[in-house]
Amino acid sequence: MLPPFSSLSRLARRSDESLPWDDECVDRLDERSRKRVGDYWAGRAEAELRVAVAFASLGEQLRDTGTEPAVLALLDASVANERYHASLCERLAVRYLGMPIAKPQAGQVHLPPLPGVDRPMRAALFAAGLCAVNESIATVWLEHGFARATAPLARAVNQIHLADEVVHARVGWAHLASRWVTPVMRRDLSRWLVPLLRTNVAQWLASETLAGPGVPDHGLVDPIEQRAHVLGAVHNVVIPGFDHVGIDVSAAARWFKAEFG
Numbered sequence: 001m002l003p004p005f006s007s008l009s010r011l012a013r014r015s016d017e018s019l020p021w022d023d024e025c026v027d028r029l030d031e032r033s034r035k036r037v038g039d040y041w042a043g044r045a046e047a048e049l050r051v052a053v054a055f056a057s058l059g060e061q062l063r064d065t066g067t068e069p070a071v072l073a074l075l076d077a078s079v080a081n082e083r084y085h086a087s088l089c090e091r092l093a094v095r096y097l098g099m100p101i102a103k104p105q106a107g108q109v110h111l112p113p114l115p116g117v118d119r120p121m122r123a124a125l126f127a128a129g130l131c132a133v134n135e136s137i138a139t140v141w142l143e144h145g146f147a148r149a150t151a152p153l154a155r156a157v158n159q160i161h162l163a164d165e166v167v168h169a170r171v172g173w174a175h176l177a178s179r180w181v182t183p184v185m186r187r188d189l190s191r192w193l194v195p196l197l198r199t200n201v202a203q204w205l206a207s208e209t210l211a212g213p214g215v216p217d218h219g220l221v222d223p224i225e226q227r228a229h230v231l232g233a234v235h236n237v238v239i240p241g242f243d244h245v246g247i248d249v250s251a252a253a254r255w256f257k258a259e260f261g
């Protein structure tokens, strides 16, 4: 059932002052690991701002082409979430690095132009890519970061992010399941699924976080383990999710098996 309006109003009242910013585990961490975790959060701060911009654009498109009011309510909350996450990530980066960082910037955010695709289909594709695929993978990513983390600050922040990412993924799934995505669009979506997954999975696997050692106690999971979690999210959550909303996933399942076994 949609939407969790109680959680939407909770978001509006948020304060991060209750988080354990003076967590001594951060101070005890070796310098190299502190830099690695700090750099990770600094990068995440900018990524969160880019997602906020992309979500705002998706909101405009869905207002134009139509969706359920609950989807728009969740999406508006998601834009606010991502801006909040950016500020949280910036503060974490400063805490771990022990010095100020340059103000995070979203920079230019260009969604793929998708020439020849009509507006409702374009909105459905962005809802699928930005929310259903990307945020479902993010949810699994953070779930494992949270599970591995022992430092109180890392656990608290991963928990906040995790709770929100579930909502962001729901935006995509809820729109795809709605009457605004017609049977014809569902057939078209099945043809887009492989390129959509290929692009999205490649971006996750190219993440700089997977190019260096993990700091699991602080939420950075070992790269080999985290790569397996990304692929597990696609195989166990994303592909079955598209199947659940009536989109033919046979080509996507074949692609996944051929690519990753």
Ligand SMILES: [Fe+2]
Pocket (backbone or CB within 6 Å): 048, 081, 082, 085, 161
């Ligand atoms: Fe986020």
Ligand SMILES: [Fe+2]
Pocket (backbone or CB within 6 Å): 051, 082, 135, 138, 164, 165, 168
């Ligand atoms: Fe998100």
